Amino acid sequence: MKIKIVGLTKKFPGDPKKGIKDTVAVDSLNLDINDGELVGLLGPSGCGKSTTLYMVSGLKDPTDGQIYFDDEDVTFLAPEKRGIGLVFQNYALYPHMTVYKNISFPLTSLKLKENKKSFKAERARRLIEILSNPEEIADVITAVEKDNKIKKNDAVFALCSHYHISKLLAEQIYSYKLHISSDPKKDATKYVSAALIDVEEEKRELVQQHLILADNNDILKEDGTPIEVTRKLTKDEIDALVRDAARLVQIEQYLDRKPAELSGGQQQRVAIARALVKKPRVLLLDEPLSNLDARLRIQTREEIRKIQQKTNITTIFVTHDQEEAMSICDKILVMKDGKAMQEGNPQEVYRNPSNLFVAKFLGTPPINVFNGYIKDGGLYIGNERISDVNSSLDDKNVYVAIRPEGFIIDNKNGVFSLDCKEIVTMGRDLSLICSSPFLVSGKIKIIIDSDLKPEIGKIKFSIRPTKLYVFDGETEERITI
Numbered sequence: 001m002k003i004k005i006v007g008l009t010k011k012f013p014g015d016p017k018k019g020i021k022d023t024v025a026v027d028s029l030n031l032d033i034n035d036g037e038l039v040g041l042l043g044p045s046g047c048g049k050s051t052t053l054y055m056v057s058g059l060k061d062p063t064d065g066q067i068y069f070d071d072e073d074v075t076f077l078a079p080e081k082r083g084i085g086l087v088f089q090n091y092a093l094y095p096h097m098t099v100y101k102n103i104s105f106p107l108t109s110l111k112l113k114e115n116k117k118s119f120k121a122e123r124a125r126r127l128i129e130i131l132s133n134p135e136e137i138a139d140v141i142t143a144v145e146k147d148n149k150i151k152k153n154d155a156v157f158a159l160c161s162h163y164h165i166s167k168l169l170a171e172q173i174y175s176y177k178l179h180i181s182s183d184p185k186k187d188a189t190k191y192v193s194a195a196l197i198d199v200e201e202e203k204r205e206l207v208q209q210h211l212i213l214a215d216n217n218d219i220l221k222e223d224g225t226p227i228e229v230t231r232k233l234t235k236d237e238i239d240a241l242v243r244d245a246a247r248l249v250q251i252e253q254y255l256d257r258k259p260a261e262l263s264g265g266q267q268q269r270v271a272i273a274r275a276l277v278k279k280p281r282v283l284l285l286d287e288p289l290s291n292l293d294a295r296l297r298i299q300t301r302e303e304i305r306k307i308q309q310k311t312n313i314t315t316i317f318v319t320h321d322q323e324e325a326m327s328i329c330d331k332i333l334v335m336k337d338g339k340a341m342q343e344g345n346p347q348e349v350y351r352n353p354s355n356l357f358v359a360k361f362l363g364t365p366p367i368n369v370f371n372g373y374i375k376d377g378g379l380y381i382g383n384e385r386i387s388d389v390n391s392s393l394d395d396k397n398v399y400v401a402i403r404p405e406g407f408i409i410d411n412k413n414g415v416f417s418l419d420c421k422e423i424v425t426m427g428r429d430l431s432l433i434c435s436s437p438f439l440v441s442g443k444i445k446i447i448i449d450s451d452l453k454p455e456i457g458k459i460k461f462s463i464r465p466t467k468l469y470v471f472d473g474e475t476e477e478r479i480t481i
């Protein structure tokens with residue numbers, strides 16, 4: 001499903017009596033998200049990411065602007081009517097419930113509007129379908145054999161997972177023992193006949209009530225029209241959905257545990273399963289990894305990406321961690337003070353930042369920023385002419401930003417001198433910590449190949465043109481040189 005955000009604005013009113021000003025948390029935000037895309041809202045704390053997500057979810061009303069899901073205007077639609085799955089950073093699992101109950105919980109209150117169906121016929125016909133290939137059933141069961149033994153639980157688990165059926169139906173199929181039968185085909189035929197009898201019986205019962213059983217298991221009126229019903233999900237249906245969601249995030253084996261008996265990463269997967277179980281149109285993730293340690297964060301973010309690709313659900317992912325957003329998102333939106341700073345493919349935004357804020361926000365170690373100026377067709381830092389620039393550019397003060405990987409040691413022809421204070425080995429690379437009176441803030445970090453043998457003291461560098469960016473000294477917007 002596509003999402004379109006137009007001029008979205010959220011103003012939190014202040015309190016003039018206490019001298020508290022209004023806060024414009026989100027300011028005229030526009031964003032187009034394609035069907036199945038994973039989009040990262042990225043920016044420092046307080047930039048309006050969560051507020052944007054809450055407005056998309058319906059938990060907060062916008063002050064202005066519109067939100068569309070495909071062509072439907074959902075701006076003021078109640079959250080439960082939007083078809084969204086939400087995952088927050090603190091998981092918000094119910095501690096007293098098992099994982100199974102936690103995942104099934106959103107389904108228990110779900111009401112379905114649909115044509116009335118015969119569950120008896122549906123179950124019997126699904127059974128007949130599965131029994132049409134008894135060898136396959138035997139293969140699924142024997143695949144869980146360990147030390148010449150097959151545990152019933154493992155077999156039932158495997159059947160649920162293979163056929164996407166409830167535990168109850170899987171237990172019934174297991175009880176047929178087709179995997180140890182001397183003639184599985186003959187046995188299966190026997191059970192198929194029994195299931196067919198169930199269908200016929202159901203047909204007869206319905207006829208007595210002046211109703212018809214259709215081939216798709218719908219119950220029709222005598223004139224052939226369907227009967228619309230609002231109903232809750234059956235236990236069987238809930239079971240199959242819970243197992244499907246649990247399988248997707250690989251926590252099937254923990255369904256009977258309580259959240260406290262799981263690791264942080266596993267708990268987060270439960271939260272994701274719970275968000276996915278209602279088959280939402282949109283998945284909204286608010287800093288879902290921030291409670292995990294570094295290793296688990298990386299692992300879980302990759303899992304989220306895989307799950308998102310498998311389900312193809314349009315997803316918005318809020319994070320302040322640029323590496324996280326860069327590594328899994330199809331598109332990122334960098335925000336500052338409620339406004340969109342830049343939007344696009346993560347690599348593209350990294351390579352082509354349109355303003356100083358974005359250049360500084362993306363990249364580890366961060367970009368090195370110097371005070372510089374343009375004069376007579378040249379770009380200067382201090383007295384050193386770093387590069388030529390387009391001669392049509394006016395003389396002005398600028399920010400010169402150079403990525404850590406943009407420096408080449410060149411003591412003969414280098415154009416930029418820095419004082420190297422420290423050399424740190426980082427795996428295959430060396431990190432040079434340097435100083436310059438023209439640095440705007442922080443420390444200068446330069447990454448070079450460890451084969452080079454730099455020394456502490458003054459070093460001259462030449463600069464890779466693709467790693468050098470110039471920004472207007474006042475507007476901080478990019479200047480093409």
Ligand code: ATP
Pocket residue numbers: 012023024025043044045046047048049050051052320
């Ligand atoms: P973080 O990464 O810290 O969660 P964020 O980018 O998600 O931050 P928001 O939570 O969207 O930022 O907040 C945006 C701005 O709106 C902040 O300045 C915040 O203080 C303000 N804000 C959020 N909720 C309210 C509220 N209920 N009343 C007043 N101001 C609010």
